[in-house]
Amino acid sequence: MKRIYLIISLILISSFLSDHVDGQKVIPVRDKYVMLTMPYNQRPLNLYRGQFQASAGYKFAVRAQSFDSDGDLVHLKDNGTGSVYHYYFAEAKYGVTDFAEIGAETNFLRRGIRDATVTVVNITSTAVERVTVNKLTESKGMGDIFIYTSFRLPVKYNWFDFGIKGGFFLPSAKYETPEPANTVKAVSLASESNTTINLHYNYKNGYGVPVWLVSAASKFTFRNLSARAEWTMRDPLKEGQNIRWEEALTDTKFSYYDNTYSYLLSRTCTFDASLHYQATGWFNVGLNASYFKTKGGWTEYWGVKYENPKKHLLNLEPGFELQISPGLTVYQVAGFPLTGRNCDAPFYLFTTIYYKMFPFLR
Amino acid sequence: MQKTKILQNFGSVALIIFFLSAAESCEKTEYDLLDPEDAGVMTLFNTSDGLPGNTVSDIQLDKRGNLWFTFPGQGCAKYSNGTWTNFVNSNSPLLSNVVSCLAESADGSIIFGTSTGLSILSTADTWDSYKDPVSTMTVTAVKVASDRSVWVGTSDQGFYVNKGTGFVKTLSETYKSINTIEEDNLGNIWIGTNNGIIRWNGSSYNYLSLKDGLPHNRISSLRKDSKKRLWIGTRGGRNVAWVDNKGFHNLSLLNGRDSCRVNDIYEDRRGYIWFATADDGLICYDGILPRAFRVSNGFPENTIRSIGEDANGNLWFGLESKGVVRYTLPIQ
Numbered sequence: 272m273k274r275i276y277l278i279i280s281l282i283l284i285s286s287f288l289s290d291h292v293d294g295q296k297v298i299p300v301r302d303k304y305v306m307l308t309m310p311y312n313q314r315p316l317n318l319y320r321g322q323f324q325a326s327a328g329y330k331f332a333v334r335a336q337s338f339d340s341d342g343d344l345v346h347l348k349d350n351g352t353g354s355v356y357h358y359y360f361a362e363a364k365y366g367v368t369d370f371a372e373i374g375a376e377t378n379f380l381r382r383g384i385r386d387a388t389v390t391v392v393n394i395t396s397t398a399v400e401r402v403t404v405n406k407l408t409e410s411k412g413m414g415d416i417f418i419y420t421s422f423r424l425p426v427k428y429n430w431f432d433f434g435i436k437g438g439f440f441l442p443s444a445k446y447e448t449p450e451p452a453n454t455v456k457a458v459s460l461a462s463e464s465n466t467t468i469n470l471h472y473n474y475k476n477g478y479g480v481p482v483w484l485v486s487a488a489s490k491f492t493f494r495n496l497s498a499r500a501e502w503t504m505r506d507p508l509k510e511g512q513n514i515r516w517e518e519a520l521t522d523t524k525f526s527y528y529d530n531t532y533s534y535l536l537s538r539t540c541t542f543d544a545s546l547h548y549q550a551t552g553w554f555n556v557g558l559n560a561s562y563f564k565t566k567g568g569w570t571e572y573w574g575v576k577y578e579n580p581k582k583h584l585l586n587l588e589p590g591f592e593l594q595i596s597p598g599l600t601v602y603q604v605a606g607f608p609l610t611g612r613n614c615d616a617p618f619y620l621f622t623t624i625y626y627k628m629f630p631f632l633r
Numbered sequence: 634m635q636k637t638k639i640l641q642n643f644g645s646v647a648l649i650i651f652f653l654s655a656a657e658s659c660e661k662t663e664y665d666l667l668d669p670e671d672a673g674v675m676t677l678f679n680t681s682d683g684l685p686g687n688t689v690s691d692i693q694l695d696k697r698g699n700l701w702f703t704f705p706g707q708g709c710a711k712y713s714n715g716t717w718t719n720f721v722n723s724n725s726p727l728l729s730n731v732v733s734c735l736a737e738s739a740d741g742s743i744i745f746g747t748s749t750g751l752s753i754l755s756t757a758d759t760w761d762s763y764k765d766p767v768s769t770m771t772v773t774a775v776k777v778a779s780d781r782s783v784w785v786g787t788s789d790q791g792f793y794v795n796k797g798t799g800f801v802k803t804l805s806e807t808y809k810s811i812n813t814i815e816e817d818n819l820g821n822i823w824i825g826t827n828n829g830i831i832r833w834n835g836s837s838y839n840y841l842s843l844k845d846g847l848p849h850n851r852i853s854s855l856r857k858d859s860k861k862r863l864w865i866g867t868r869g870g871r872n873v874a875w876v877d878n879k880g881f882h883n884l885s886l887l888n889g890r891d892s893c894r895v896n897d898i899y900e901d902r903r904g905y906i907w908f909a910t911a912d913d914g915l916i917c918y919d920g921i922l923p924r925a926f927r928v929s930n931g932f933p934e935n936t937i938r939s940i941g942e943d944a945n946g947n948l949w950f951g952l953e954s955k956g957v958v959r960y961t962l963p964i965q
Contacts, residue, residue: 340669340670389922391887391922393885393887393888393889394889395871395889395890395891396891397891400885400887402887402922404921404922468921468922470921517860517903517904517920518920518921519860519862519904519920520920520921521877521879521882522882526860528859528860528904530904569666570964572672572962572964573901573902573903573946573962574902574946575667575945575946576665576666576667577666577667577668577669577672577964578666578667578668578669579669580669
């Protein structure tokens with residue numbers, strides 16, 4: 272934990288020092304409207320000095336398929352566990368200099384997975400018992416707060432840029448899994464009984480432990496075409512602890528018992544490569560290939576540590592960026608999963624609205 | 634000049650952040666991790682793998698991590714580090730090859746219940762035995778209680794108790810056939826007989842039968858769980874039952890019959906309760922719904938005699954005629 276404080280201090284000190292940088296004067300004329308309306312293919316990787324950007328995003332994902340441990344596609348609709356989820360995202364960042372920026376982001380997730388209903392009918396010579404089980408698994412809540420700083424090459428952007436980014440995801444709320452909220456309804460008539468059990472499991476959003484992230488990005492522009500590549504790695508700082516709930520049904524009342532378990536998150540590497548075409552000054556279309564892979568980590572199951580299943584997923588993301596006004600831009604991508612292993616493969620639409628301004632520039 | 638310096642400063646800070654983070658990630662502890670692909674896997678062992686027999690009547694884990702098995706007619710065996718060591722009366726002083734049950738005593742000795750008495754294997758690998766000098770002691774159940782007393786049930790001679798001063802026999806015509814013995818979370822000893830339950834509360838015995846809420850009088854299995862419940866399995870009852878501080882509760886195993894025969898009951902590390910039945914397969918109760926493992930869905934046999942657990946949390950199911958199945962708990 273001391274190390275986290277040290278790194279956060281370094282970020283803050285660097286930000287403080289950068290306030291004293293008297294401009295690099297690489298942009299001879301600092302016209303804020305020119306900078307705010309700069310097309311994608313002429314923009315550097317970072318914000319300009321003094322520029323503030325707030326963004327809000329919404330991702331709607333249809334979780335209709337997943338990839339199993341052999342990489343085979345599983346149609347979740349067929350086994351009754353298809354679902355949708357809603358992911359909200361907010362970010363604020365500030366250009367400390369033309370080559371350094373700081374920012375923070377967080378998210379909110381809401382996802383419910385309803386399993387296929389299971390009904391068991393037990394017929395004996397003297398009685399008929401019918402038990403129906405409905406199961407809803409919900410994940411909901413605020414994600415971690417990601418604070419970061421990023422740096423780019425200290426030159427004016429003409430056709431090539433390179434930047435690095437580092438930061439931490441800090442837990443924003445209690446990550447512990449809340450108690451299930453199961454209910455039971457039982458009706459008995461002479462020799463026939465009907466019992467309906469509604470299982471409702473709740474999970475939180477977030478990692479539960481601090482996670483660090485580093486990334487490197489580069490961007491090339493040739494006339495109206497731009498290419499961008501970004502590599503990101505995130506890894507936990509330490510092991511975490513959470514609880515699993517055991518449940519026991521007595522007549523129509525559930526009792527719950529919690530069990531603590533440990534885990535170590537996997538290291539995740541993401542690689543994005545995109546190609547963009549600047550159709551007009553205010554409209555850009557692009558195609559991104561996004562690949563992520565996990566490695567390492569473990570989870571304790573009842574006293575025994577199991578290696579986390581290795582995951583990977585390749586998504587193809589066509590998208591566009593539309594400048595609505597000097598301060599307002601909309602960016603939207605659609606995600607199509609192509610191949611993967613051990614993970615959900617949702618189709619998604621991710622829309623982000625950016626609001627940009629220069630609060631201290633007249 | 635000063636600007637260049639500050640820029641260099643930024644570069645240095647970035648590098649420091651990167652290397653500190655990288656160093657932190659290298660400090661992780663190494664563990665022996667299990668492969669997630671192994672979870673949820675069942676493996677069958679039988680005589681071709683070195684077992685002395687294919688009928689397994691009891692399975693117990695000792696404090697040293699050895700897993701012990703009894704084979705009625707074929708002696709007993711120890712499974713340790715992937716190796717089977719078999720004990721029969723031709724290679725050891727075992728009283729009889731008809732071994733039906735076992736328990737570990739407080740000093741680590743293994744007590745085997747045989748058709749003619751008790752055989753005891755000490756931690757120094759020396760054998761001892763106990764036989765009733767008057768009648769044939771066909772042992773059906775052995776339990777070592779938390780106060781170190783040893784309770785032994787027999788098929789037709791009632792039960793014997795050794796509280797450190799030697800075995801004392803208790804025989805009553807009504808309760809002469811003992812099938813199972815268990816200690817509950819309060820230290821009471823429950824003795825399952827063919828005519829109900831005898832409960833010893835430390836100072837007196839009392840008796841429970843059908844009219845008190847038992848599903849049937851022929852008690853075949855008793856097992857306490859981590860939730861302070863005592864599970865009761867019978868031969869002939871429609872349901873299984875459990876007793877807690879609020880009294881008796883019934884659970885239907887949804888086996889499609891008017892009765893079920895429960896040979897053994899076990900709680901796994903997840904808190905799920907397993908029932909080894911005769912003809913109805915292995916039934917797992919997750920606290921919500923009983924689910925059966927039968928020949929029809931890939932399990933080797935529909936009659937299961939015993940359930941045990943090894944030091945890694947794997948469950949072992951002793952079958953009627955096909956050996957023993959090891960089950961690694963699923964992780965989802």
